[in-house]
Amino acid sequence: MRTPRIALLAGALAGLLLTGTAHAGTGPTGAVAAPMPTGTKALTHNPLYRSGTLTVPCGRQPEDTGSVTAVKKHLTAMLDCLNASWSVQLKKAGLPFRKPKIRFMSKPSRACGSAWGKNVTGRYCTDERQLVILIKDYAVVDPADPVLLHLIAHEYAHHVQNLTGMSTAYQKMPARTKAQALAQSRRLELQADCLGAAFMGGIWASQGYQDEDWKEVVDLYRRSGDDDLKKERSHGTGKNRVAWLRKGFAAASSAACNTWASPASRVA
16 A cells, blocks of 8 residues: 555645546557447447456556656556557457557646646647646655546546547537536546546556555545536536546446436436
């Protein structure tokens, strides 16, 4: 178990867990690609949900600390692990896979063609297929921090949504009011929370994490909902973020992450 850093992280909590997508490589893995899902079915009946458990093991990384370079090294290794794991899932779903690009920043800068948002620590640029990670002080203290692991896993989940046709379907959903648009955003973001946690559930033991580490992640997300951060209701309440985290982690499968077919109360 790693020493909890609740006190250290508390000051940065308001910005730690805010992530998102922005809309402004390799070839397929070898499977015969199925037609790309479109429309509502791409969200509610995506073949990814039938791809089974994420079981690809990843080698445990040495815990080098104390520098931005160490953080980049660790996250690059985790990106390789994410690529290995999700490429298998998309192959099983009959969908093509492409690796995303990744960009690290030590201070906020423009990304995805727009200014870096206040209190944001990660973004996924849909058009560029690029993850952007802002390296904060807590990550330098411990690059293997489980919260940082979920941050990159969450942003990667937006890449999975992009590859499986979910992002396109989401962008095309009609929204006559701001409330409808925010409700759709919450379904997208809570699904990314869940898919990120599903990946974590598949590699957790192999990386030396323990129950106390998972409790650290859950406790932070419980206090990072739209209700606690008093922000626009785009990511979900702390209660619902934790619920989807737990569903994904326990199942280690995309099947647990169909937010699009869930009642409104579970994606509030």
